[in-house]
Amino acid sequence: MTTPLEAPLELSFDYTRSLGPVLGRFMAGLAERRITGVRGSDGRVHVPPIEYDPVTYAPLSELAPVADEGAVVSWTWQATPLEGQPLDRPFAWALIRLDGADTPMLHAVDCGAPEAIGAGTRVRVRWAQQPVGHIKDIACFEPTSAPASPTPPASAATPSPTAASPAEPVEIMTTPIRLRYTHSASPEESRYLRGLAEGRLLGQRCPECDQVYIPPRGACPVDGLPTTDEVDLPDRGILTTFCVVNVPFPGQRIKPPYVTGYILLDGADIGFLHQVLECAPEEVRMGMWVEAVWKPREEWGHTLRNIDHFRPTGEPDAPYETYQRHL
Amino acid sequence: MTEIAVVGFAHSVEPKTSGATNGVELLVPLFQRLYADLGITKGDIGFWCSGSSDYLAGRAFSFISAIDAIGACPPIMESHVEADAAWALYEAWVKLRMGEVDTALVYGFGKSTAGELRRVLAMQLDPYTTAPLWPDATALAALQARLGIEAGLWTEKEMAEVAARSTRAEAAALLEASYVADPLREHDCAPYADGATAVVLAAGDRARELCDRPAWITGIAHRIDSPSLGARDLTRAPSARTAAEAAGTDSVEVAELHTPYTHQELVLRRELDLADGVRVNPAGGVLGGHAMFAAGLARIGEAARHIMSGAADRVLAHATNGPLLQQNLVCAMSASPSRSGPAR
Numbered sequence: 001m002t003t004p005l006e007a008p009l010e011l012s013f014d015y016t017r018s019l020g021p022v023l024g025r026f027m028a029g030l031a032e033r034r035i036t037g038v039r040g041s042d043g044r045v046h047v048p049p050i051e052y053d054p055v056t057y058a059p060l061s062e063l064a065p066v067a068d069e070g071a072v073v074s075w076t077w078q079a080t081p082l083e084g085q086p087l088d089r090p091f092a093w094a095l096i097r098l099d100g101a102d103t104p105m106l107h108a109v110d111c112g113a114p115e116a117i118g119a120g121t122r123v124r125v126r127w128a129q130q131p132v133g134h135i136k137d138i139a140c141f142e143p144t145s146a147p148a149s150p151t152p153p154a155s156a157a158t159p160s161p162t163a164a165s166p167a168e169p170v171e172i173m174t175t176p177i178r179l180r181y182t183h184s185a186s187p188e189e190s191r192y193l194r195g196l197a198e199g200r201l202l203g204q205r206c207p208e209c210d211q212v213y214i215p216p217r218g219a220c221p222v223d224g225l226p227t228t229d230e231v232d233l234p235d236r237g238i239l240t241t242f243c244v245v246n247v248p249f250p251g252q253r254i255k256p257p258y259v260t261g262y263i264l265l266d267g268a269d270i271g272f273l274h275q276v277l278e279c280a281p282e283e284v285r286m287g288m289w290v291e292a293v294w295k296p297r298e299e300w301g302h303t304l305r306n307i308d309h310f311r312p313t314g315e316p317d318a319p320y321e322t323y324q325r326h327l
Numbered sequence: 328m329t330e331i332a333v334v335g336f337a338h339s340v341e342p343k344t345s346g347a348t349n350g351v352e353l354l355v356p357l358f359q360r361l362y363a364d365l366g367i368t369k370g371d372i373g374f375w376c377s378g379s380s381d382y383l384a385g386r387a388f389s390f391i392s393a394i395d396a397i398g399a400c401p402p403i404m405e406s407h408v409e410a411d412a413a414w415a416l417y418e419a420w421v422k423l424r425m426g427e428v429d430t431a432l433v434y435g436f437g438k439s440t441a442g443e444l445r446r447v448l449a450m451q452l453d454p455y456t457t458a459p460l461w462p463d464a465t466a467l468a469a470l471q472a473r474l475g476i477e478a479g480l481w482t483e484k485e486m487a488e489v490a491a492r493s494t495r496a497e498a499a500a501l502l503e504a505s506y507v508a509d510p511l512r513e514h515d516c517a518p519y520a521d522g523a524t525a526v527v528l529a530a531g532d533r534a535r536e537l538c539d540r541p542a543w544i545t546g547i548a549h550r551i552d553s554p555s556l557g558a559r560d561l562t563r564a565p566s567a568r569t570a571a572e573a574a575g576t577d578s579v580e581v582a583e584l585h586t587p588y589t590h591q592e593l594v595l596r597r598e599l600d601l602a603d604g605v606r607v608n609p610a611g612g613v614l615g616g617h618a619m620f621a622a623g624l625a626r627i628g629e630a631a632r633h634i635m636s637g638a639a640d641r642v643l644a645h646a647t648n649g650p651l652l653q654q655n656l657v658c659a660m661s662a663s664p665s666r667s668g669p670a671r
Contacts, residue, residue: 183384183385
């Protein structure tokens with residue numbers, strides 16, 4: 001069997017979250033280079049603050065200022081920093097109990113080498129140059145034995161246009177997320193995609209119910225059995241159902257209005273979405289026979305986009321009963 | 328009260344699979360094997376429940392495409408949890424207890440190697456104060472391991488001995504390796520693997536029809552600790568202890584524990600009050616390969632297999648979810664359905 005096709009897949013989005021009164025005030029404090037914890041039901045001061053007590057589940061609201069330095073409780077060494085982490089050179093992760101706090105917080109310590117950190121090492125915050133009311137306003141921690149990094153005074157910091165006024169709780173915070181994957185197509189999908197690159201439309205038949213699926217799926221969704229028999233399908237079929245797209249949207253490849261519909265290839269038992277062009281939207285009908293219009297061969301790849309669109313063949317429409325069960 | 332048992336188990340785990348991320352390739356062979364083992368067809372299954380995470384494949388609703396492996400026509404009764412599939416088994420157990428169905432198939436799957444798991448797992452942390460720092464999952468485990476070492480609760484040598492028992496290596500030799508995340512060495516960290524697990528549950532006489540020695544679930548419970556890492560004593564797992572107390576785990580002979588890091592087995596041995604004679608992870612547990620979202624359910628299946636094969640009469644299985652043993656599930660099973668845990 002040939003190797004399945006693979007391609008990089010990047011998943012990225014901005015996680016935009018609203019903050020309640022507790023975290024909102026914590027983040028507003030960070031924008032002013034102050035750290036605040038919250039007092040729990042048992043009197044412990046939690047930093048970062050938590051909204052509900054971990055033991056009694058009571059909502060918490062009493063903020064308590066803590067120092068921006070403290071002691072390392074536990075640590076480990078990140079020899080090769082990963083994307084998005086606070087530092088891009090080797091650093092220590094540490095649980096740090098700030099003076100005035102009872103619970104430790106996780107952050108990075110810029111200490112050069114693992115020999116420079118241990119339980120009890122005193123560290124202080126290195127503030128970001130431009131605090132905005134986000135956890136990353138704490139750029140990292142550094143040992144107090146190191147010379148202090150120059151930090152502009154908080155009052156001189158320029159809040160970003162989106163930051164809340166320092167007196168007001170921060171209401172929204174945004175965290176960009178970016179994850180990278182290697183997406184692999186299944187063996188069946190790979191055969192289908194390689195077929196497309198040669199101008200073929202390959203489906204597969206379920207050994208139990210004889211239904212032909214395109215793209216092939218690895219298992220018949222009716223019977224749960226592997227689909228093994230390969231079927232070459234023609235590039236013509238019936239338009240089962242359709243809609244006329246009148247609304248523009250980002251990324252649209254065709255100027256509206258245009259027709260998007262389900263194409264049921266002759267011999268297949270499942271339709272797929274494609275475009276129907278070369279006829280006025282008002283002339284498009286359910287049951288209309290259509291055929292593929294392929295792009296020039298030199299533009300082909302492992303994609304159904306090798307078919308630019310479908311167009312009417314001009315044959316008499318298929319009777320409703322012949323495609324009814326595919327609707 | 329309805330008696331419920333594990334009657335079938337199939338599992339696959341491998342370092343890296345070729346093929347799709349949608350689970351169908353992983354699941355179809357397991358389902359076919361289970362049907363053959365039990366002499367049933369998909370039509371005999373009353374309820375289906377799965378556990379997986381879209382973050383493994385990086386595709387929204389990826390668990391929906393896995394349903395092709397079931398064959399969902401005519402329509403079936405089906406559910407999904409975004410958690411290890413051991414929690415899906417809990418849901419199926421509740422369904423069976425309600426008497427709505429007499430069989431359930433529970434499955435979990437994931438292609439952990441499709442993405443960079445150490446980063447992907449940051450997505451399960453507090454999204455305001457912790458996840459934006461992208462802490463590496465291995466680094467977090469290292470912080471937990473060091474806390475126990477500093478507190479005198481365990482040593483690097485004891486951690487190596489856990490690995491040595493799983494991998495049949497020499498502990499002393501293991502300790503000569505360099506750290507991957509001080510104080511963790513490679514042998515302390517289960518490598519992520521691709522895999523799937525499927526378990527069939529059945530109630531009462533249906534269980535007796537399907538299996539000579541059903542593994543009767545005498546108690547199952549899950550509990551959760553605070554999501555705030557700082558608020559927890561990370562050398563403890565109180566939720567594992569309370570789950571075990573609720574499930575009733577007296578006099579077990581074998582314990583299958585879901586511990587992706589060696590020191591976490593040492594945490595659980597204490598929380599579950601395991602006696603010295605209890606055989607823990609006799610086949611190595613997940614240290615040989617951690618198939619995310621399938622591994623916890625596999626602990627239940629492996630534990631049940633000790634009963635179904637006649638090798639044991641009383642076992643416990645543990646599954647975990649979330650960072651650093653935050654959520655814990657304990658399932659106690661016996662060769663006899665009358666053996667029940669203490670009243671809740």
